[in-house]
Amino acid sequence: MTELANKDEPVTRRVLPRDEAVAYFKSLGEHYKAEIIGAIAPGEDVSLYREGKFEDLCRGPHVPSTGKLKHFKLMKLAGAYWRGDHRNEMLQRIYGTAWATKDELQQHLTMLEEAEKRDHRKLGRELDLFHIDEHSPGTVFWHPKGWTVWQGVEQYMRKVYQDNGYQEVKGPQILDKGLWEKTGHWDKYRDNMFTTESEKRDYALKPMNCPGHIIIFNQGIKSYRDLPLRYGEFGQCHRNEPTGGLHGIMRVRAFTQDDGHIFCTEAHILPECVAYTALLQKVYADFGFKNIIYKVATRPESRIGSDESWDKAEHALMESLRLSGCEFEISPGDGAFYGPKIEYTLKDAIGRQWQCGTMQVDFSMPQRLGAEYVGEDGARHNPVMLHRAIVGSLERFIGILVEEHAGALPTWLAPVQVALLNITDAQADYCREIAAKLKKSLPNQELRVITDLRNEKITRKIREHSMQKLPYILVAGDKEKEAGAVAVRARGNLDLGVMSLDAFVQKIAGDIAHKL
8 A cells, every 4th residue: 555655656547338347357357346347237337447557446436646545544354255145255355544634544543433432332232221132133122221311312302392382193103005105105115114914905114204194184174273283203113224234223223203293384384494493403402412514405306296396495494594594505406205304414522423303395295195274265275294303213313422422421311310329338228318318309300319238349339330421429438427418429530529418419400400
């Protein structure tokens, strides 16, 4: 690599018809490359890149010369069977990364090192939050601590529903194939849907919640006075993702969304989108995210609906971001087949980006499923449907939170908020008494408190609970027992000294109230 970089050899591109490219690589004895090209559709061209005596097939693009690759690092080797079949020959993959400057390379390597420390799969095991099991690939087995975190996120989002005019609903998991054909999902997502059959009827596990919400809307006559009508659901969805694409709890086959749909008139679109962006910003800030990237994904080539409706929808989304004071990028052609969308992307503590929230404007699906309301003119009209999610997949969002905080979740979300430790058996009853009082010390919730009364050295117990990244560790010895107090240690090995129980309760209550 160093030799080639120093030579600064030019990298040149040429294009061959598929059959010529197959013959060329066969003549070189490169049968694997010939086989790959042979799988390309007849009549297609193949691009080849050359540097020095070496030529290979690649879509590109490439750097203009090898001199641009002086700042690199080879990362690892890995064996791989040809075509993923163990009966074939074992090949070797070489992984590497290259950057324009030495500083950029070092920043990237530091980020990778930090990302490895924060890996939610590793922390999920160490902190006893969840695991993925081969008996159900792509789904999550939540442990008690992890489910406590889940409930914290869900109950917070449920309060968001309640405080912002959403009515919570619940739709079924399995819906008739005919419904998915009407919406257009069957043509677009069939390969990613789990299907089943009963009594000669075909069904699919829902990959999204929107058709179910339209069915609920269609029950009973709706008036323009009922709009905007906001439904929210913690809807569990299933998508048949390929095994190679699964990644911990970030990319799974079964997931739950904080899904919402707003049925409204055209006049409501703009104010609803502006209000939604403000709400989303507050939610993200409460979870510790303030750096948000905004993108508007516009009409794809394959879509439903008229150009006029797409014009209206795209204009409304862009205008809503302008009114919200948000700078945004355009992602041409990345909209859903039924409507454009705003994508809200979080930037985490080490600079990685996570696309979580969405707002989509849909003129088509309500019409396809016969959703109507009686207008002020007495006639029937199709509502506009706004598809929105703030955290998106709860599984993925919790994975992001775990990595953002390196497992040290803020006090209000931590599965265990306080551990109470005794120094000797003489303080065991005192610790039990303090723990019972702490649990009931806040008016609207129970503090999550555990006691560790083992006959172990106090230094060992402190170390073990510190490794579990608990927000607070309280220690009680004879002096604390006599004073009716506790010695308080905060996360990060911070010694906060001896406090009365009331003083500590006031402190932790402040943390929870301010989402710290």
